[in-house]
Amino acid sequence: MTLLEVDQNVSKVFAMAQERPISVYRYRTPYAVVVSTTMWLAASKLEDFVPPHSPLTRIKEYVDFELQTRLDEIEALSIRSRIGMKPEQAIRALLLQVMHSIQTESALHGQIMSNMVFRWFVGLQVNAPLWDRTRFTWDLRKLLECVEAVELLLDVTQLAAAKGAADFNINVALARSWALRHARLRQRVPVEDYPGGPFILMPACKQMQA
Structure with missing residues (x-):
């Protein structure tokens, strides 16, 4: 998913992130990952x-x-x-x-x-x-x-x-x-x-x- 697509579909992206991490690309390069709070806490120490x-x-x-x-x-x-x-x-x-x-x-x-x-x-x-x-x-x-x-x-x-x-x-x-x-x-x-x-x-x- 591109950064522009995230910007245009914020609610949809957040909903999808409840199920799995969403990779975000900028200029075809990995830019960020959107994860839910639950997943983030589970992965944190x-x-x-x-x-x-x-x-x-x-x-x-x-x-x-x-x-x-x-x-x-x-x-x-x-x-x-x-x-x-x-x-x-x-x-x-x-x-x-x-x-x-x-x-x-x-x-x-x-x-x-x-x-x-x-x-x-x-x-x-x-x-x-x-x-x-x-x-x-x-x-x-x-x-x-x-x-x-x-x-x-x-x-x-x-x-x-x-x-x-x-x-x-x-x-x-x-x-x-x-x-x-x-x-x-x-x-x-x-x-x-x-x-x-x-x-x-x-x-x-x-x-x-x-």
Whole structure:
């Protein structure tokens, strides 16, 4: 199909592109290809949308390592059978919330829906449907009721903060509020910030874990 034919039959070309890619020629030379959004997304990798210098790119490598290292802890979480999301995806979503100071779960849902970098960080494919907003909120709140999940989440948050605190607007008050829900973590919450940066949880010791 020539460029002139495309110009004269835009609606027809777009309709045809829903079924197959349409090659467009100019002066008998390949010029462009018209594809539907569905086909384009299916052929794309989510990594294609991630800026190489995004702060989340550096943090994700670290978070991937930490979660993989603690995979046995995640697999053992009692919350796994009570939420629709994978616990590791819920943890990643809550990391985004606390690192970017996103005020509500509903706002977080909207950010993940519209931000390709957030989708990539959480572990969703480019064309994967997002969780229902109500279910998403319910799952995150249920996860925060699990002390093991919160301890893992905040340990990773604290370590990620040490790696890239300058790149994020970390909501330390929100993170501490998650910890204060659980007696086991309450005693690890420092009274004041430390000069070196946000200190969400004091290091665990045997007496505290008893």
